[in-house]
Each structure stands twice: as C-alpha cells, then as structure tokens.
Amino acid sequence: MEARSQYKRGLWTVEEDQILMDYIRVHGKGRWNRVAKLTGLKRCGKSCRLRWINYLSPSVKKGDFTEEEDDLIIRLHKLLGNRWSLIAGRVPGRTDNQVKNHWNTHLSKKLGITKRQQKFVVSSPTVPENDKEEADETNTHSNNANIELPGYDSNGGVIVNDYSSQSVVAEFSNTPNDCLVGSSWFSNDYLSLGYPSLMDLTDMFPIEFLWDGL
DNA sequence: AAAATAACCAACCGCCGACAC
DNA sequence: CGTGTCGGCGGTTGGTTATTT
Numbered sequence A: 001m002e003a004r005s006q007y008k009r010g011l012w013t014v015e016e017d018q019i020l021m022d023y024i025r026v027h028g029k030g031r032w033n034r035v036a037k038l039t040g041l042k043r044c045g046k047s048c049r050l051r052w053i054n055y056l057s058p059s060v061k062k063g064d065f066t067e068e069e070d071d072l073i074i075r076l077h078k079l080l081g082n083r084w085s086l087i088a089g090r091v092p093g094r095t096d097n098q099v100k101n102h103w104n105t106h107l108s109k110k111l112g113i114t115k116r117q118q119k120f121v122v123s124s125p126t127v128p129e130n131d132k133e134e135a136d137e138t139n140t141h142s143n144n145a146n147i148e149l150p151g152y153d154s155n156g157g158v159i160v161n162d163y164s165s166q167s168v169v170a171e172f173s174n175t176p177n178d179c180l181v182g183s184s185w186f187s188n189d190y191l192s193l194g195y196p197s198l199m200d201l202t203d204m205f206p207i208e209f210l211w212d213g214l
Numbered sequence B: 001a002a003a004a005t006a007a008c009c010a011a012c013c014g015c016c017g018a019c020a021c
Numbered sequence C: 001c002g003t004g005t006c007g008g009c010g011g012t013t014g015g016t017t018a019t020t021t
Helices: A014-027 A035-041 A044-057 A068-081 A084-088 A098-112 A127-138 A207-211
Strands: A157-163 A167-171
Touching: A014 A035, A014 A044, A035 A044, A044 A098, A068 A084, A068 A098, A084 A098
Parallel strands: none
Antiparallel strands: A157 A167
C-alpha cells in the first residue's frame, strides 16, 4: 500500500522530468510504480505515467490546435461523445488530456454546448421532457417511437451489447442535426431527437467501421 | 496600480477492467 | 474464487496567467 504522503504532488520540475526521461530511456515505458523505487523520484506511478503520456513523450504535439484539428475533434466528438482517448487516438500528436481540455475550454463554448448536454444517462428508459420537445421539433415528419433499428428499442434507447452478458438501454441527449457520417444507416433522422447519438455504436462496432463514415 | 474575475491547463482522483498469483 | 497490482479512462480540481473593473 502506498502512503500517499510519501509522494510529491503538483507541477513537475525540469529535474524530475529529466529523471523520468532517463528512466524510460533505460527501462522503457511501463512498470510505472518502479520509477520511484529505482530513481528515488518522489512521484507515484500514476503521476509518472501521466507526465510521460501528456508531456514528455516525443509523440506529443505542443502548441495551439489548428483549425483542422478543431474540425476533426468536433466531428469525432459528435461520433464518439466524451471518449477522449478514442478521439485523441485519431488526432495525431494530441493526448486525451489535451483534447479534453481543449474541448472544455474552447470547442464546447464555440459550439454552445453545456456540460449537461454532453452527458447521457444509462439505464433510464424515459426521455427528459425538454429533450422530447426538441426532438419533436427536429423530427416532426416522422414518429420515431415506431422506428426500430438494429440495436435500438422502441423507446428510443439503444441496446448496447457488450458481447458478454448484459445489455443496457442507454438514453442520449440530442445531437446537432447535421450528421457528418456518410453511411445512410446513420441518416439525420436517427441522429436527431431522442435517438441516440452514435456514441454507443462504438460499443457495437469497431471504430474502424465508424471511421469510414467520417 | 491593485483587486477581482475569468480563462486556461497540468495534474489529481476515483473508478474500472485485465491480469497474475 | 478472492486479492492485489497495474494501466487506462473520464471527471474534476486547483494553481497560474490574462483580462477586466
């Protein structure tokens, strides 16, 4: 058991960075809890790992996000929701922390998205009244309650299979109407209003499958 | 110039799943 | 099967910097 007080917290110094980089040069990545033991660095394994991944790794791109990166992140977030590691995996040189911070401080404001709207509720079979209203506005020409898609239930929830045991019915907040996914399977009707965003489709399909639609 | 407020972002926290024993 | 360790994730905090009053 690690005594929390034995480890230093807060911002990393240049000296600490150097120690960590030296360790990784010799021992490679991983086994983060050994760093403190082998180097005397007073940082816990988690802190070391995070420092490497988010800052020290040569693959990390520093500096401002470009318009292209912004656009990519926006599209990916529409597709994946708050799955920052998945999004970051598609934005070369950016970490999940960078993407998350950039979204929360810049892009969500730019798009006028509140935190509440970013979240979705799992296992709730009901649609919030506000969302229902918005859904109706955006989809007056169809009665979506009668539409059933593979993986969806008739209440507008999506049945998310984890391929092992249970299924859960997930409920989603609205997504913006302009669907950027090419496949007709993901037409606007299914993306707006009470219908789930594409977020949990990643639980049903490989990311590569969804990625082709971007 | 100083205080108050907002914005930014690095780092921490709690939780979870995989794995070894 | 239970337990401990490790790595990974998303949400949140808090320190620093920039801007406003």
